[in-house]
Amino acid sequence: MHVWRKTADPQALQKSVVVRDSFLPFSPPLIGEDEIAEVVDTLRSDWITTGPKVKRFEQSFAETVGAPDALAVSSCTAALHLSLLALGIGSGDAVITTPLTFCSGVHVIEHVGAQPVLADVEAGTLNLDARAIPAAVERAERDLGLRVKAIMPVHLSGHPCDMDPILAIAAERGLAVIEDAAHSLPASYKGKTIGSLSISARVPVLTSFSFYATKNLTTAEGGMLVAPPALLQEARLWSQHGMSRDAWKRYSADGSWFYEVVRPGFKYNMTDIQAALGLHQLKKLPVFHQRRSEIAYRYNDAFGAIEELETPTRRAWAGHAWHLYVLRLNLEQMAISRDQFIAELHSRNIGTSVHFIPIHLHAFYRDKYGYVPEDFPVANHEYRRMVSLPCSPRMQKQDVEDVIDAVTSVVTKFRRPVKARQFVRAAGR
Numbered sequence: 001m002h003v004w005r006k007t008a009d010p011q012a013l014q015k016s017v018v019v020r021d022s023f024l025p026f027s028p029p030l031i032g033e034d035e036i037a038e039v040v041d042t043l044r045s046d047w048i049t050t051g052p053k054v055k056r057f058e059q060s061f062a063e064t065v066g067a068p069d070a071l072a073v074s075s076c077t078a079a080l081h082l083s084l085l086a087l088g089i090g091s092g093d094a095v096i097t098t099p100l101t102f103c104s105g106v107h108v109i110e111h112v113g114a115q116p117v118l119a120d121v122e123a124g125t126l127n128l129d130a131r132a133i134p135a136a137v138e139r140a141e142r143d144l145g146l147r148v149k150a151i152m153p154v155h156l157s158g159h160p161c162d163m164d165p166i167l168a169i170a171a172e173r174g175l176a177v178i179e180d181a182a183h184s185l186p187a188s189y190k191g192k193t194i195g196s197l198s199i200s201a202r203v204p205v206l207t208s209f210s211f212y213a214t215k216n217l218t219t220a221e222g223g224m225l226v227a228p229p230a231l232l233q234e235a236r237l238w239s240q241h242g243m244s245r246d247a248w249k250r251y252s253a254d255g256s257w258f259y260e261v262v263r264p265g266f267k268y269n270m271t272d273i274q275a276a277l278g279l280h281q282l283k284k285l286p287v288f289h290q291r292r293s294e295i296a297y298r299y300n301d302a303f304g305a306i307e308e309l310e311t312p313t314r315r316a317w318a319g320h321a322w323h324l325y326v327l328r329l330n331l332e333q334m335a336i337s338r339d340q341f342i343a344e345l346h347s348r349n350i351g352t353s354v355h356f357i358p359i360h361l362h363a364f365y366r367d368k369y370g371y372v373p374e375d376f377p378v379a380n381h382e383y384r385r386m387v388s389l390p391c392s393p394r395m396q397k398q399d400v401e402d403v404i405d406a407v408t409s410v411v412t413k414f415r416r417p418v419k420a421r422q423f424v425r426a427a428g429r
């Protein structure tokens with residue numbers, strides 16, 4: 001519970017603005033005594049790196065998402081990289097993906113020597129727009145002379161992409177699908193859990209999850225890959241230096257010292273210390289998810305009728321993980337930019353974020369591929385009016401109300417009179 005006080009700023013005082021006493025961080029982790037005890041137990045055991053707890057975590061995770069097996073790794077970035085390696089994607093190849101995502105997915109495409117080819121998002125969910133994929137494939141193959149090998153949809157905020165049309169395009173063109181499910185635990189598409197789509201798909205589907213500190217389940221850093229068995233086996237090889245036996249198989253009582261190196265692999269393994277956290281976080285996932293959903297619904301109730309704000313789109317078929325609550329600002333109705341809006345919330349002690357700066361605006365990709373902001377007009381436009389509000393199970397009831405009060409007070413303060421809105425619209429601003 002937070003103590004309320006009037007702000008010390010005399011101007012704000014005049015307007016009777018109240019702010020929280022303490023800063024509300026955007027998304028702190030929620031670690032309990034169970035996790036702490038399990039980590040201590042691991043530290044006291046003789047096995048602190050990849051071993052029995054990682055195995056148990058992989059099995060429990062696979063059961064949770066309905067996948068045949070899972071590979072625990074050091075990050076979601078590693079899982080995405082391994083997906084590309086397992087599929088043999090490399091130089092001269094292209095992967096179609098979204099501009100509105102975190103940089104790691106496109107980075108790993110670059111790492112294997114392939115080219116990320118971007119297709120714009122749809123304005124509702126902000127996810128990759130399946131209707132934009134055929135043109136991106138054409139551009140990659142005809143204009144750039146590349147072989148398109150895969151589509152990488154990102155389930156942004158935890159709202160799944162519309163997978164049927166994406167899978168249909170993949171099947172028609174013989175492409176694999178590499179799902180970036182960093183935000184999507186637990187999420188579902190038309191009743192199927194994200195992580196289980198490979199079972200019924202006609203094309204290879206590989207799915208990567210993130211356990212970074214802010215994620216719906218955290219192991220501090222970490223990730224999980226689920227994929228059809230042969231591809232998962234290949235990814236496992238790549239994840240452990242390309243060695244035919246992992247350390248557990250070599251150093252445990254029934255292990256044997258001999259191994260062969262069969263790939264020039266990477267070191268992407270998860271440790272038992274991380275898995276100790278993951279095992280308990282996984283048990284708590286339904287409770288965490290319930291709390292995230294409650295917060296999102298409370299925000300929807302509070303902001304749904306405010307004209308200056310747009311609440312997140314949710315499709316009827318979506319089981320939403322609510323990793324992020326992305327509010328969009330109707331900027332022509334306010335005398336304030338998105339960045340000023342964020343600063344105003346910060347001055348009211350509310351931490352926020354923006355997910356994400358589109359890939360084509362980042363210096364490296366802009367300069368390498370000669371992008372201009374309007375190349376992906378939907379991503380560019382939406383990015384400029386997005387703000388992610390705190391939405392985490394660490395939040396108390398009062399924290400949620402503080403966010404609502406702060407957002408409402410900023411809107412009230414900077415709302416444009418109706419006449420001014422018409423002028424802004426006419427001037428095309």
Ligand SMILES: Cc1ncc(COP(=O)(O)O)c(C=O)c1O
Nearest residue numbers: 075076077102104182210211212
């Ligand atoms: C959409 C998306 N993909 C991938 C990642 C990478 O996850 P990790 O930090 O586990 O590598 C993130 C991390 O924030 C993300 O938001």
